Amino acid sequence: MAQQHTTSLRLRLRYRFDTLVAGGTAPLIGWLALGCLAVVVPASAVLVWADRAAPATLPGRLTAVWVTVGQTLKLGGAVGSPLYVLASVTLALVALLFVSTLVGLITTGINQRLMSLRRGHSTVLEAGHTVVLGWSDQIFPVVAELVAANANQRRSAIAVLAPKDKVDMEDEIATGLDDTGTRTGAGATRIICRSGPTTDPTVLARVSPQTAKAVLVLPPDGDRGDAQVVKTLLALDAALPRPRDAVVVAAVRDTRNHFTARLAAGPGGHVLCADEIIARLLVQTARQPGLSLVYQDLLDFAGDEFYTVAAAGLAGGTFGEALLAFTTSSVVGLLHPDGRVALNPDPGTKIGAGDRIVLVSEDDDTAVPEPAGPWVDEDAIVTARPRHRFAERLLLLGWNRRAPLVVEQLDEFVSAGTTLDVVALGDEATLRAAAEIAAARSRLDVAFHSGDITDPDVLAKLDVPAYDSVIVIGEPDRESAAPAAPPEAVPPAFAPESGRGTDDDRTLVTLLHLRAIGEAAGREIPLTTEMSDDANRLLAPARAGADFIVSGRLISLLMTQISESGYLAAVFEELFRAEGSEFYLRPVADYVRTDREVAFATLVESARRRRECAVGYRLRAEATTAPSYGVRLNPDKRQRVRFGEHDWVIVLAES
Structure with a gap:
């Protein structure tokens, strides 16, 4: 009961x-002054009365008490006529008020500045x-690349603006990257975070886009991420x-928003469509195992990356001659003065004086012309065996927004x-509606089957090892994600997912069962997998060197490449479009x-005679x-290798 009384008294005092x-400044100053006097005056009297050298008379001691109180409260403690004492106290109070106000203003200003810096404003x-x-x-x-x-x-810097707390952003970047290189070294990069909405033109000024060399607009997570990108581009404009x-x-992300975003970006902007690029790479890699490693x-x-160099001494010659003009770089195309890119043009194409050579090289300073023709062994070049096209059996496990593009x-x-x-x-109703997606297909016979791809019994009935290629794409977690309104061309159960998109957890479970099926059958299943998070790829129960298309990382790499070299937008657009090489x-x-x-x-010479550009090889033994x-991408053309019957050459070619 005593504890309850003490607690109740403490609460009442705190309430008072x-x-x-809450009563305001004036009452607070008054009560503070009374409280100070209630402590200082008695304490000063004790000091005077306890002092052996204190005056013997009462007036003298009272005067000594006043002097001690004045010195303690910074009032001077002057003695003399009443008018002199009053003037002295008045001046002391004015000085105290001025100094206190000045200290308060300085403290407030510093605090506001610190809060502004902390808030990223x-x-x-x-x-x-x-x-x-x-x-x-x-x-x-993006930051790592x-x-x-x-x-x-x-000296370089990266300025990040997002509607998120500045300190939280800095902490997440610091912990989310293995080595950002922002601490030491001559080439250290400083990462600066600022907080605010990216759709407000006045807030954009916080990161000085007008003096930047590149601006990257990331699509936020969620269904309305594309709308946010469009609004940010309009604010930037x-x-x-x-x-x-x-x-x-x-x-x-969504192809339906691609054209709108391009309009918002303007003629000088570059907008990537994640769905189109990922779908195309899924298909390319499913047909060419190992291609994901090349990309x-x-x-x-x-x-090695794409670079361009001036034609210089190669102007007036042919593209075929340029293929063997560099020993440490692999020529793949031409960049014309009007910005057009021609990848793998006809070997007889003339190189203009204003053209630039598109090539794959370790760095821009390694793209030095040096003839590689003397290293060509004519006796080792063979005639290609005829390639017979045959009908295949393909399996697609899972469905999301990109699946119709994959089928197409x-x-x-x-x-x-x-x-x-x-x-x-x-x-069944959904599957019948899904059949409309395949109605326009001219070569592909599509059959839809209802089943849970994480169910081992469903997978066991498919005879997975009998397929020529298996593609696994993420499905939304239907228990945790609310269904979204489907587009007209996509059946309801296969509608665009909400939240972060594909569910890597379900994909990991499916891969686990597929690995068991492959081990039981004693063969490797040709597998191509789509992932959202690169961290989940490291957990994937698949063979070493398997093909993974990590959607978020892939788009991030493309964006950073283009931000460093704007002409690469035309290169990648040519590379990922349906037609061409x-x-x-x-x-x-x-x-x-x-x-x-x-x-x-x-x-390289053998590929040139087939109107192809050889850029590397892959050894089956490794x-x-x-x-x-x-x-091995872009090897030195003087390097000698003894290839096996089952090794591959990496070429840029038409289908």
């Missing part, structure tokens, strides 16, 4: 104090930096006058009579003899060995 504080005064607008899981690969790209620069010096790169090497800044892309490349079995959740892995025995060592220049898994 809160009431006093100050302006970034940088030039030649990279601006990243928006926040999603893509921020981590930008840091890698700036590794050889003495209002904040930056045209023509712009900065390279503007954005990404949207991963090309798109990150750790290995497959229909463009497969031979007539090829069958595609789709297994996904859905009832693309990368293939083809049997090396169709190009050179496998009974001797040959220089890579011989492979296909399961990390980190390259047998892929």
Whole structure:
């Protein structure tokens, strides 16, 4: 009971104090003055009466008490006539008021400045930096790749603006990246975070986009991420006058929003459509196992990338001659003065004086002309064996927003009579509606089956090892994600997912069962898998060197590549469009003899005679060995290799 009484008294006293504080400044000063006097006056009297040297008379002691009180409260404690004492106290109070006000103003100003910095509301005064607008899981690969790209620069900066707490952003970036390179070194990159909505032109000024070399607009997570990208591009258009010096790169997920975003970005902006690119790479990789490793090497800044160099001494010659004009770089196309890109043009194409050579190289300073023709072994070049196209059996496990695009892309490349079995959740009515997607297919015979791809019994009935290729794409978690309104062309049960998109958890479970099926059958299942998060890819129960299309990371790599070199937008657009040339892995025995060592220049010459550009090879014996898994991109053309019958050459060619 005593504890309850003490607690009750403490609460009542606290309530009285809160009431006093809430009463305003004047009562608070009055009570504070009374409280000080109640302590200082008695304490001063004790000091005087306890002092042996104190005056003996009462007036003298009272005067001594006044002096002690005045000195303690900074009032001077002057003695003399009443008028003199009053004037002295008045001056002391004025001085005390002035000093206290000045200290308060300085403290308030510093606190406001610190709060402004903490909230990320100050302006970034940088030039030649990279601006990243928006926040999603893509921020981590984007920042990591930008840091890698700036590794050889003495001073660089990345400014991030997002509607998120500045300190939280800094902490997440610090913990989300293994090595950002922002601490030490000549090429250190500073990462600066600012907080605010990316759709407000006045707030955009906080990251100084007008002085930036590139601006990246990330699609936020969620169903309305594309709308946010469009609004951010409109705000950027209002904040930056045209023509712009900065390279503007954005990404949207849904193909239906691609054209709108391009309008908002303006003529100088570059907008990537994630769904189209991912669907195309899924199809390409399913038909060319190992191709995902080639794109991963090309798109990150750790290995070889696309560059352009002036034609210089090659002007007036042919593209075919340029293929063997570099020993440490692989020529793949031409960039014309009007911005058009021609990948793998006819070898007889003349190179203009204003053209630039598009090539794959380790760095821009390694693209030095040096003839590789002397290393060609004519006796090792063979005539290609005829390639017979045949009908295939394909299996698609799962369904999401990109699945109709995958079916459409497959229909463009497969031979007539090829069958595609789709297994996904859905009832009979849904499956009948889904059949409309396949109605316009001319080569592909599509059959939809209702089933849970994480159910081992469903997978066991499919005879998975009998398929020529298996594609696994993410499905939304229907228990945790609310259904979204489906587009007209997509059946309800296969409607666009909400939240972050594909469910990697279900994909991991499916891969686990597929691995068990492959082990039981004693063969490797040719598997291509779509993932949302690169961290989940590391957990995937699949063979080493398996093909994974990590959607978020892939788009992040493309955006950072274009932000560093704006002309790459035209290169990638040409590379990923339905028509034209693309990368293939083809049997090396169709190009050179496998009974001797040959220089890579011989492979380049053999590919040239087929109107192809050879850029590397893959060794089957190392296909399961990390980190390259047998892929050698842009090898030195003087390098001699003894290829096996089952090795591959990587070429840029038409289908």
